[in-house]
Amino acid sequence: MSKEITSRSVDYSQWYNDLILKAGLADYSAVRGCMVIKPYGYALWENMRDVLDKMFKDTGHVNAYFPIFIPKSLFEAEEKNAEGFAKECAVVTHYRLKSDPDNPGKLIVDPEAKLEEELVVRPTSEAIIWNTYKTWIQSYRDLPILVNQWANVVRWEMRTRLFLRTAEFLWQEGHTAHATRDEAIEETEKMLEVYATFAEKYMALPVVKGVKTENERFAGADDTYCIEALMQDGKALQAGTSHFLGQNFAKAFDVTYINKENKPELVWATSWGVSTRLIGALVMAHSDDEGLVLPPKLAPIQVVIVPIYKGEESKALIDAKANEIIAGLKANGIRVKYDDSDNARPGWKFAEYEMKGVPVRLAIGARDIENNVIEIARRDTREKSSVSLDGLVEHIGNLLNDIQESIFNKSLQFRNEHITEVNHWDEFVATLDTKTGFVSAHWDGTNETEDKIKNLTKATIRCIPLDNKQEAGICILSGNPSKQRVLFARAY
Amino acid sequence: MSKEITSRSVDYSQWYNDLILKAGLADYSAVRGCMVIKPYGYALWENMRDVLDKMFKDTGHVNAYFPIFIPKSLFEAEEKNAEGFAKECAVVTHYRLKSDPDNPGKLIVDPEAKLEEELVVRPTSEAIIWNTYKTWIQSYRDLPILVNQWANVVRWEMRTRLFLRTAEFLWQEGHTAHATRDEAIEETEKMLEVYATFAEKYMALPVVKGVKTENERFAGADDTYCIEALMQDGKALQAGTSHFLGQNFAKAFDVTYINKENKPELVWATSWGVSTRLIGALVMAHSDDEGLVLPPKLAPIQVVIVPIYKGEESKALIDAKANEIIAGLKANGIRVKYDDSDNARPGWKFAEYEMKGVPVRLAIGARDIENNVIEIARRDTREKSSVSLDGLVEHIGNLLNDIQESIFNKSLQFRNEHITEVNHWDEFVATLDTKTGFVSAHWDGTNETEDKIKNLTKATIRCIPLDNKQEAGICILSGNPSKQRVLFARAY
Numbered sequence: 001m002s003k004e005i006t007s008r009s010v011d012y013s014q015w016y017n018d019l020i021l022k023a024g025l026a027d028y029s030a031v032r033g034c035m036v037i038k039p040y041g042y043a044l045w046e047n048m049r050d051v052l053d054k055m056f057k058d059t060g061h062v063n064a065y066f067p068i069f070i071p072k073s074l075f076e077a078e079e080k081n082a083e084g085f086a087k088e089c090a091v092v093t094h095y096r097l098k099s100d101p102d103n104p105g106k107l108i109v110d111p112e113a114k115l116e117e118e119l120v121v122r123p124t125s126e127a128i129i130w131n132t133y134k135t136w137i138q139s140y141r142d143l144p145i146l147v148n149q150w151a152n153v154v155r156w157e158m159r160t161r162l163f164l165r166t167a168e169f170l171w172q173e174g175h176t177a178h179a180t181r182d183e184a185i186e187e188t189e190k191m192l193e194v195y196a197t198f199a200e201k202y203m204a205l206p207v208v209k210g211v212k213t214e215n216e217r218f219a220g221a222d223d224t225y226c227i228e229a230l231m232q233d234g235k236a237l238q239a240g241t242s243h244f245l246g247q248n249f250a251k252a253f254d255v256t257y258i259n260k261e262n263k264p265e266l267v268w269a270t271s272w273g274v275s276t277r278l279i280g281a282l283v284m285a286h287s288d289d290e291g292l293v294l295p296p297k298l299a300p301i302q303v304v305i306v307p308i309y310k311g312e313e314s315k316a317l318i319d320a321k322a323n324e325i326i327a328g329l330k331a332n333g334i335r336v337k338y339d340d341s342d343n344a345r346p347g348w349k350f351a352e353y354e355m356k357g358v359p360v361r362l363a364i365g366a367r368d369i370e371n372n373v374i375e376i377a378r379r380d381t382r383e384k385s386s387v388s389l390d391g392l393v394e395h396i397g398n399l400l401n402d403i404q405e406s407i408f409n410k411s412l413q414f415r416n417e418h419i420t421e422v423n424h425w426d427e428f429v430a431t432l433d434t435k436t437g438f439v440s441a442h443w444d445g446t447n448e449t450e451d452k453i454k455n456l457t458k459a460t461i462r463c464i465p466l467d468n469k470q471e472a473g474i475c476i477l478s479g480n481p482s483k484q485r486v487l488f489a490r491a492y
Numbered sequence: 493m494s495k496e497i498t499s500r501s502v503d504y505s506q507w508y509n510d511l512i513l514k515a516g517l518a519d520y521s522a523v524r525g526c527m528v529i530k531p532y533g534y535a536l537w538e539n540m541r542d543v544l545d546k547m548f549k550d551t552g553h554v555n556a557y558f559p560i561f562i563p564k565s566l567f568e569a570e571e572k573n574a575e576g577f578a579k580e581c582a583v584v585t586h587y588r589l590k591s592d593p594d595n596p597g598k599l600i601v602d603p604e605a606k607l608e609e610e611l612v613v614r615p616t617s618e619a620i621i622w623n624t625y626k627t628w629i630q631s632y633r634d635l636p637i638l639v640n641q642w643a644n645v646v647r648w649e650m651r652t653r654l655f656l657r658t659a660e661f662l663w664q665e666g667h668t669a670h671a672t673r674d675e676a677i678e679e680t681e682k683m684l685e686v687y688a689t690f691a692e693k694y695m696a697l698p699v700v701k702g703v704k705t706e707n708e709r710f711a712g713a714d715d716t717y718c719i720e721a722l723m724q725d726g727k728a729l730q731a732g733t734s735h736f737l738g739q740n741f742a743k744a745f746d747v748t749y750i751n752k753e754n755k756p757e758l759v760w761a762t763s764w765g766v767s768t769r770l771i772g773a774l775v776m777a778h779s780d781d782e783g784l785v786l787p788p789k790l791a792p793i794q795v796v797i798v799p800i801y802k803g804e805e806s807k808a809l810i811d812a813k814a815n816e817i818i819a820g821l822k823a824n825g826i827r828v829k830y831d832d833s834d835n836a837r838p839g840w841k842f843a844e845y846e847m848k849g850v851p852v853r854l855a856i857g858a859r860d861i862e863n864n865v866i867e868i869a870r871r872d873t874r875e876k877s878s879v880s881l882d883g884l885v886e887h888i889g890n891l892l893n894d895i896q897e898s899i900f901n902k903s904l905q906f907r908n909e910h911i912t913e914v915n916h917w918d919e920f921v922a923t924l925d926t927k928t929g930f931v932s933a934h935w936d937g938t939n940e941t942e943d944k945i946k947n948l949t950k951a952t953i954r955c956i957p958l959d960n961k962q963e964a965g966i967c968i969l970s971g972n973p974s975k976q977r978v979l980f981a982r983a984y
Binding site: 030031034037038042045062070097105106131343 | 521589835
């Protein structure tokens with residue numbers, strides 16, 4: 001089978017890359033660190049985007065679009081944010097090419113077309129957006145501003161991986177402005193909840209909701225909330241973040257509003273985002289050595305039908321029955337594909353759709369029709385069964401729900417089995433090295449200890465879970481007093 | 493009234509800018525030539541995008557995403573294309589900023605982070621896409637490739653205008669690959685037809701379908717098909733283009749396929765695009781001195797309801813009736829907004845929604861409810877009438893259709909009245925200067941004459957209409973023989 005991929009047990013990382021390429025989700029490109037999102041991968045992103053977009057609109061947000069370029073002087077205005085992203089910025093310095101006098105047919109950058117001020121390709125848009133909000137906000141009546149943007153951003157990363165870390169990626173970034181601190185915090189938490197719901201209900205991906213430590217905070221935020229998921233290799237992955245930005249950007253861009261008492265006040269801010277990285281998370285969380293396993297709610301194709309026939313006569317009979325089934329499925333909002341292409345055998349097609357993670361596969365032959373049955377294979381468990389053609393559509397609807405739930409439960413069980421409470425340093429290191437997963441341990445609350453642990457083990461504090469139990473303890477490394485356990489893990 | 497805008501008769505260009513800003517479609521930004529698309533403008537773009545996206549998918553296309561950066565060596569591969577866009581390219585030369593040693597808190601471009609090869613920010617994506625297609629295409633079985641991309645592109649224009657010509661804009665670009673010349677030409681024509689249908693049925697914008705002259709062709713195309721619309725000031729606007737690219741990109745990137753006879757052949761290409769420029773066209777074609785006039789099919793809000801009340805008791809009564817109407821409209825898929833905000837008087841709201849081009853406004857007071865009637869105002873004609881609350885939803889549905897049709901017919905009549913056949917040079921110049929619009933005139937078919945006419949009058953050949961009548965004549969300028977009339981106009 002030409003489509004074979006490295007198995008997870010041999011090399012998890014290679015398995016992931018093989019799978020992304022073989023399933024047709026993405027390709028490497030000619031541009032360092034940038035990928036091509038192929039039609040199948042983009043269809044998955046469209047499904048994710050459409051669900052999220054509706055959730056944002058249902059919570060009162062509207063979309064807008066801001067320039068991709070940020071003049072350097074604006075970019076540097078919020079110093080912490082600028083410092084945090086400076087090392088990853090692609091910078092436009094010229095606005096014209098010209099013919100190379102030494103090489104006919106070739107181009108060079110025109111030295112006379114140098115920009116007076118360099119433009120940063122947005123790594124995130126707080127600067128350009130808050131510079132705009134300054135003109136939109138005068139009075140408390142202009143607040144809140146609840147805007148989201150779907151866009152591409154660029155962060156010049158040294159080590160890149162398809163979907164998980166690419167120089168350019170697609171994302172959404174919400175940027176809201178509020179009259180009060182409480183309202184901004186409420187928004188930050190609300191959007192974290194939206195992300196958690198999306199991850200669990202649609203991606204079938206259980207997440208821990210929490211808050212980042214100061215070390216791991218978004219550059220320019222007062223607090224970063226996050227959802228953390230666990231991949232099959234026991235490494236954590238940050239799947240979404242929601243930042244309470246305090247008044248940092250309002251100060252940097254001098255954004256004030258006149259309150260009801262007619263006094264000027266600084267505006268409060270949030271920002272929140274998820275990206276095409278979620279596709280990497282989805283793949284790593286559920287898929288297996290045969291290919292993708294996609295949750296039905298997001299799968300570009302939910303059901304594929306493969307006809308099994310010899311000769312045109314039996315084909316015509318099967319086509320008629322298949323079209324009847326397809327009409328029924330479509331009428332129930334189920335995304336179905338009929339693959340009657342004649343350039344591949346059924347076995348090849350079966351493997352192909354397993355690789356692509358289509359949740360349900362139907363195979364139908366003339367004999368099946370005679371017996372009023374059809375063969376159903378579910379992708380997640382790879383179980384096959386023969387079911388009656390009567391009530392098939394309802395059966396498939398239920399099956400898709402079952403698969404969605406089953407994928408989630410499997411991930412949840414794995415995740416829950418991989419949260420380990422430890423109380424001693426040796427146990428901490430051993431757990432990270434052998435069992436892997438989240439390690440729940442006491443930490444003295446200092447940046448120094450956190451840094452030391454990271455240097456010693458490559459594990460970071462993924463988050464302090466929301467509503468974390470407060471309990472006195474001893475820091476795993478320093479032995480100093482601790483008020484609570486936090487979640488450590490090695491992470492993507 | 494604070495929202496007043498310059499009238500069209502005083503200064504059409506200023507009217508347009510005022511309107512874009514006052515209606516909340518877009519804003520200037522801190523980045524030279526780039527705009528901010530505000531939520532109302534973006535909602536309009538979303539509606540346009542959703543319709544087009546469905547039309548593309550219905551014609552067999554899928555979406556994908558390619559990198560925003562094009563390495564210079566790829567960009568220059570197709571020489572004509574490169575030459576055509578070289579003067580407008582934003583170029584990334586560095587990938588890092590660092591602290592300015594001389595100015596604490598400021599950043600400078602890190603000279604040590606200079607890219608080995610400069611990256612062009614895509615002005616169009618043929619180069620990066622065809623370099624990718626090279627790896628996707630081996631055999632005739634891999635063809636056709638029917639891919640579209642929704643993306644931002646950058647063209648460094650010297651003179652910019654909101655929506656019509658901005659350094660960065662949003663667009664879609666289809667890029668297809670075919671086994672045969674005929675199939676590629678068929679695709680080029682099919683997508684032109686899709687654009688024309690979209691313009692006429694959704695934007696209510698009549699267009700002339702035609703082919704560009706060699707002078708006006710897309711850089712790298714063998715033929716550029718276009719749709720041309722007429723604005724209220726009598727200037728033409730190119731609203732969409734579909735290019736037959738021949739084998740130019742296949743040659744530049746060495747993209748061949750093995751045909752059924754097992755021989756290698758070069759692949760045939762098309763590309764086609766429309767952009768946020770369409771929003772500018774929509775505004776310029778239909779709007780008036782009171783604000784936007786939007787076709788109902790694309791309007792973000794189709795119906796606005798304004799309550800007219802004194803005191804809470806009458807408000808409660810009106811709210812109840814309004815909610816009933818809203819439920820009925822929503823059930824019929826009509827986008828409705830209830831503006832019961834208490835910080836503005838009805839008269840202010842009326843003007844505001846006229847400015848925003850909401851097609852239908854309902855005003856309802858306690859007395860109306862007693863009489864079982866409601867006041868309806870249509871935006872396009874500004875006619876008001878009082879209609880029965882019985883059958884209101886159906887009435888509004890019909891009214892929205894009427895408005896859609898009426899806006900189109902008005903534009904069509906204007907456009908038809910502004911296609912003038914002329915046979916003498918003096919008449920040609922006079923028509924351009926006074927009557928304006930399209931001028932249908934004989935042209936000798938040479939680039940030289942076309943250039944001369946452009947230099948003398950600023951008019952360009954907008955297109956040679958499809959299925960153009962062939963008739964012998966005398967070129968308007970040179971007096972040389974001509975085989976057909978072409979459409980000239982001054983244009984945006």
